[in-house]
Amino acid sequence: MPREVAIVGAGMSSFGDLKRSAKSLFAEAFLEALQSVDKGLDPSAIQEAYIGNMGFGGGQIGNLAALMTEHTGMLHIPTRKVENACASSGYAFRDAFLAVKSGAVELALAGGVEVMNDVSDVRKRFWLGVSGDTEWERLAGLTFPGVYAMMAGRHMHEFGTTREQLAAVAVKNHANGARNPKAQFRKEITMEKALSGAMVAHPLTLYDCCGTTDGASGLILASKAVARSYTDAPVWVLGSGAASDHLAVHDRESMTRLDATAHAGRAAMREADVAPKDVRVAEVHDCFTIAEILALEDLGFAAKGEGGRFAAEGITARDGMFPVNPSGGLKAKGHPLGATGAAQVCEIFLQLRGEAGDRQVAGPEIGLTHNVGGSGATCAVHLFGR
Amino acid sequence: MPREVAIVGAGMSSFGDLKRSAKSLFAEAFLEALQSVDKGLDPSAIQEAYIGNMGFGGGQIGNLAALMTEHTGMLHIPTRKVENACASSGYAFRDAFLAVKSGAVELALAGGVEVMNDVSDVRKRFWLGVSGDTEWERLAGLTFPGVYAMMAGRHMHEFGTTREQLAAVAVKNHANGARNPKAQFRKEITMEKALSGAMVAHPLTLYDCCGTTDGASGLILASKAVARSYTDAPVWVLGSGAASDHLAVHDRESMTRLDATAHAGRAAMREADVAPKDVRVAEVHDCFTIAEILALEDLGFAAKGEGGRFAAEGITARDGMFPVNPSGGLKAKGHPLGATGAAQVCEIFLQLRGEAGDRQVAGPEIGLTHNVGGSGATCAVHLFGR
Secondary structure, X not given: OOOOEEEEEEEEOOOEOOOOOHHHHHHHHHHHHHHOOOOOOOHHHOOEEEEEOOOOOOOOOOOHHHHHHHHOOOOOOOEEEEEEOEOHHHHHHHHHHHHHHXXXXXXXXXXXXXXXXXXXXXHHHHHOOOOOOOOOOOOOOOOHHHHHHHHHHHHHHHHOOOHHXXXXXXXXXXXXXXXXXXXXXXXXXXXXXXXXXXEEEOOEEHHHEOOOOEEEEEEEEEEHHHHOOOOOOOEEEEEEEEEEOOOOHHHOOOOOOOHHHHHHHHHHHHHHOOOHHHOOEEEOOOOEHHHHHHHHHHOOOOOOOXXXXXXXXXXXXXXXXXXXXXXXXXXXXXXXXXXXXHHHHHHHHHHHHOOOHHHOOOOOOEEEEEEEEOOOOEEEEEEEEO | OOOOEEEEEXXXXXXXXXXXXXXXXXXXXXXXXXXXXXXXXXXXXXXXXXXXXXXXXXXXXXXXXXXXXXXXXXXXOOEEEEEEOEOHHHHHHHHHHHHHXXXXXXXXXXXXXXXXXXXXXXXXXXXXXXXXXXXOOOOOOOOHHHHHHHHHHHHHHHHOOOHHHHHHHHHHHHHHHOOOOOOOOOOOOXXXXXXXXXXXXXXXXHHHEXXXXXEEEEEEEEEHHHHXXXXXXXXXXXXXXXXXXXOOHHHOOOXXXXXXXXXXXXXXXXXXXXXXHXXXXXXXXXXXXXXXXXXXXXXXXXXXXXXXXXXXXXXXXXXXXXXXXXXXXXXXXXXXXXXXXXXXXXXXXXXXXXXXXXXXXXXXXXXXXXXXXXXXOEEEEEEEEO
16 A cells, blocks of 8 residues: 555634635634644645635635635745535645655645635525536526435435435434534434425435535645654555546436546555455545435445445444444535535544544544545545554 | 656647637647647546636536536546636646656646636626735725736836836737737737727736637646657656745735746746756746736846846847747737636747747747736746757
8 A cells, every 4th residue: 555645734624604704714724734733833834735615605716725825824835726616625635645746745735615604595505506517407407406316316216225214324424423523513313303304305305415514624745755754643645536427417327326436436446455345434425315325335335226224224323334424424514615525534534543532433444535526527535544 | 857747739729709618619729739649649548637717707617627528528537627816727737747747647638718708898807806816906996907007117116117118018929929820819019009008007008918818728748658659749847836925916025026936937947957048938927018027037037127128129029039928928819817827838839849830939949838826826837848
């Protein structure tokens, strides 16, 4: 397993309906990342930055990345915004990884930020329209919950997946989120509550859908040559895989498989030389409950059609055989679009170092993150180890 | 001089007030890039893509990069949008360079696309407001020409730079653009015409300002290991430098110097191990005539305050000692924001290979590109050689 690039610091802001500015959220995440570097690190030592952000909901700031790095004391470094809808900071992380791997820099920042709640409720709905295929699905009146509802319906039809299995994902992720002080929704929900939520797009109820979240995340990557001068407990990047697909679901081969996930997962596992069975904790992209089920299947953790039983049977619970989304996932931790991919890495960083507090899972050696843009148009998968 | 990464193909669409779609423009540029690969290349061989785009002027498409690569036959590859205002594809190029340099991929695409003219004239003005500092300069009513006008005024005050020297940049770049079949403005202008243009922001007239342009660009990068299997005339990337600065001019040390340019230029020249005197042709970011003068100074081609005489004395003319912007530059070729950085590289690719037709300069060995985001918040500089 390659161990050329490590994470030496990780942080995230609180996630929630905060209506705070992008600068404020990003600074909170970055400061926590800096403070997590055991042996200390000055912001001016960072040589390159990649910031994930989607940024349609007001703001309309060009050069947002430069604004973030200027504000947090990283003046004059190369910095750029990376945008792939909800996979923005998964790709920002990949690009920071490649920059360090190339030898061009020893220390890089990958992060993300999104402010989604500083607009009216009417305008918030537009967030749902610009992540998927805007040429044809939007024409047909499909919003984002509608696309995933179609996938869920088809999965139920083909494989017998049930409403209860979907709801079990929500119940599990809320139970995890209740233990995460940074989560947007810090309360457990019962199966009855999950099933009786207001219908959003059949068969998905309110509790099958993630919220609208403000938040930020930041990760400090270091080369092998310098990593141990910053920490005795680096978390190594074992593999990076990324892929893309048709934006519109109707162009794809299957409604119940995300090929971008499958390609990205295989590429990451090939680089890391690990198999799905070696992965002991994962943060996957559960923007809707069906998305977690698809991820388990498309990453090879479950056979196709079998993903539904994983949460329902407790396999993916915090104390199960294969904990998934111990942070609460997008569902309960929250989903600030451009910040999500790097926030997933924050959780795996904590879990692998045994620093996840009340939500720590039992001694994982290898962890995975899975970040999806749109309804599967882009995907980034990363593998991590001690 | 490092020769690890080469450009093996380059293309751009026509530039102008075209109102064509992003997909159409990008496909035109990409097809030309493919066709320029002497020994042939199938789109499916490309392994990673970086697409520069700013994209505020309508559209509002998430995952734009995936849409572009899907449309041009590069299904399933890792792809992302890179945004740094007008320096978007300069950074997209840097990131594609780092990806190949890292060894992760052998073939990568760097490109850019921008559609600016498919909105009303009133809305077009908003393009001017989102590239600079949107927190304070916009509050003060400063648009983009206003910021550069202040720099020009200060440069005139400190160094005695004249209106005629500014106008000489426009006259030169129009003369070059007149020979470029892809340019937006293909006509020569006289000094009298340049000086008598409508005042936009004192001292800048219409002819001191670039236009509003639709266009796209694409470059195919290859590792040293595979470059010669695609072409016998690779153009090598000798150095890549990038930097950032305060977004707001009032936060900077000087009104007459872009520190991002200075930092990026030094980094690129250090990596390439070349001095300014070694560079024999350059495409610099002349969004306004004063910007070309600042670039010459900040990159070390002219002493501070001396940049004004370069165009006026013919030094930077196509047949001068040091040709600058033989393509016509942003001024005459056009400036489709997210496509500009990669389009500059297209021109240097042609010039170094001796394929620039009527605007070919005399046998340059080393060329430079200089791409600025905002009024200097971000900058990417690259050096190229045969």
